[in-house]
Amino acid sequence: MTGMQLIFLIAAAVVVSSAFMSVTSRRMIHAALWFVLALLGVAVIYALLEVSFFAVVQVLVYVGAIAILIIFATMLTRRALEDHGKQFNRATLMTLVIVSVIFAGLVFSLRSWPQLQSMTAPLSADQLDVGVLGLALTAPDGFALPFEVTSILLLAALIGSIYVAYERKEKKK
Amino acid sequence: MIPLYWYLLLAALLFCIGLFGVITRKNAVGILISIELMLNAANINLLAFWRYLYSDTGDLRGQVFVIIIFVVAAAEAAVGLAMIISAYRQKQTVVANEIDSMKG
């Protein structure tokens, strides 16, 4: 076993266990904190894949923004369902069975796939360059359109969620 | 070096955990967290495939896809949480089953 494999295994164990904790813990804020740990583990996985840009963006966007937003929302809605009452549906056992079947199916279908064992060499300096991605994102025959569309998507999300969440002052008076 | 299927197994496991959460959680915020976990599993898969099978070809679709998933995850979190907060303010509940004002 090489050092890299060891790091992968540790990171994977952290990701899986904290993801499990985050879907099962009773208090929502704990779930959110476990979620953060899982995200950090995923960032380590990205770093092992040598996609540094995504590793950092994972921390920046998920931990720095999405997780904080989730914690804010938890704080705003925390009177309901906190520490009392059942946190889960009745179908827990049933779901466990279904999910295990899906996992087994995934593993089974993967087993027959020829490229399963494929290995890869370390990336060259050219492939590590984030600028290549930038060029591809702005080239008209590349991904310029999806790139602009993402900004429209975010604009829609911003306007929509401000419209939904913002307290209308007139209504209150 | 790490073989490709390690990443795939991890992603599959993460996806299944997320799926479990989505189905069993009552709290809408919890459901959202679970969905984010599933999106992360998809991201791991996309990047692993790109890295192992496409990084030599100069094909960047894998990375671009991941970027778009990041954006979608952010948008989803923003809108989803805003709706949860709004529903909470009107109904004092975050239980997904009880938020049913769209029902006829």
Added chain:
Amino acid sequence: MNFIYDPVPWVINWLTQLLLSWGLSENFVTTLLYLIGAVLICLGAMLFTTMLIWAERKIGGRFQDRLGPNRVGPWGIFQSIADMLKIFTKEYINPVGIDKIPFNLAPVLAVAAVLAVWAVIPFSQTVFGSNINVGILYIIAIGGLGEMAIILAGFGSNNKYALLGAFRAVAQLISYEVPMVIVLLIPVMFSGSMGLNEIVQAQTIPFIVYAPVACIIFFICSIAENGRAPFDLLEADSELVAGYNIEYSGLKFGMFFVADFLHAFTSAIVFTTIFLGGWQGPGVEQIPVLGGAYMLIKTLLVYFLMLAIRFTVPRFRIDQMMALNWKILTPLALVTVVVTALVDKAIPHEMTVIRIGALLVVNLIIWLLADRMITIYRKRNPVQVVTGKLRPLARPEFLSVAEKETAQ
């Protein structure tokens, strides 16, 4: 390689040879050297903080017409060491209802999030830590971990004020991250890389010359990220008791204290690296160790400026602070990035003088326009001044003329 001109790589080289001659494998030696380097930098930064605390208190004292620490040792130089010894023996109070793990993790994470920035800083041409190609984003991302530490502290303490303080702090930090991230696009554009090494190497002329407005915005944002005056609302004593660290005692509180002081210095280093050219200066090509000295001098200057601002400017109100960020800095940053990108694209890079001149003029225009717009806005919506009865002053001769007129 000469020891006097470039000591650190010389030592590293010597150590590597020594360890390899012991028959250790190459990977192991690399890891071991990384470990030694990391321990040295972290310990050095932590110990340096004690000096920083002393310096800051002393300088702050002078700014405010006091003496500052002056009892322990000459000029009170051992004051913070005495403080450190004292705080080491103070009791940890664990209030009722705390959430153990978050409560204890928060101070550790707060320090770690600041220390981690030092991993990517190039100290001189040959002495640098990790040269990852996403250095700038890494620094911002690590800031996100600091926010997480604050949330953990606020939520773990089981205290209303701590939680309120934590949320205010996080709201402030995330808000000021936005113009910061926008403005950092400009150094990346000029140097064509996100790695801090490449950014410093590209600054034969420091970026402050190319992009003064961006530089000012970044400076303001880094002060706000430190939570220093005038942005010290997170510990506004009169409103929030003491902010998110209210329930902490002993060294756990000390850790937040250390993180605060170290953060100020760290942001001075980051500012120096990104906008002032880091180790660049005359003669660094021949004598690389000079680079470290230049870096230190520039950083101390920036740090002194931050202190000067801290000890002279009064605190913002929270709505003013948010308005400054969202209504002034963010639009200004967006405009600056767009205009800089356009102008820089239009002028070929060989014509250095014209390029600098054009960028300077453009920046000046942006600045004046912004100033003009704010002035017009203020004229239309004058600030409502709340006046009360004038209280007697100890030394009335210091009243300004205008105040005297209103007093009469």
Added chain:
Amino acid sequence: MLNEWLYLGIFLIIALAIPAAALLIAGMLSPKKPNPIKDSTYECGMETVGVSWVQFKVQYYIYGLIFLVFDVEIVLLYPWAVAYNKVALFGVIELILFVAILASGLLYAWRKGALEWV
């Protein structure tokens, strides 16, 4: 690149370990004499009232929301900024379009009054 990440990982672990070790040492040196008054939640000397989980105003969420959207969008611009010296004028025009869309979101939030603290 992996070596750089290795150094970063080691550095992060050390950066976590040093403050943790300091806290542990101080924990051994310090006295431990808890009593109920000392351990009660601090509330300016008053008796603690209610749970610590006060309700927050929605404004925190709104700021978080605007921050999230801006953060994601700007981070996407970083690959573009790295490639800035290689992109044609078209790329800059694309940037302007991108920023304009972003700015219109900010303008909406501004007009809506979502940027006001009170």
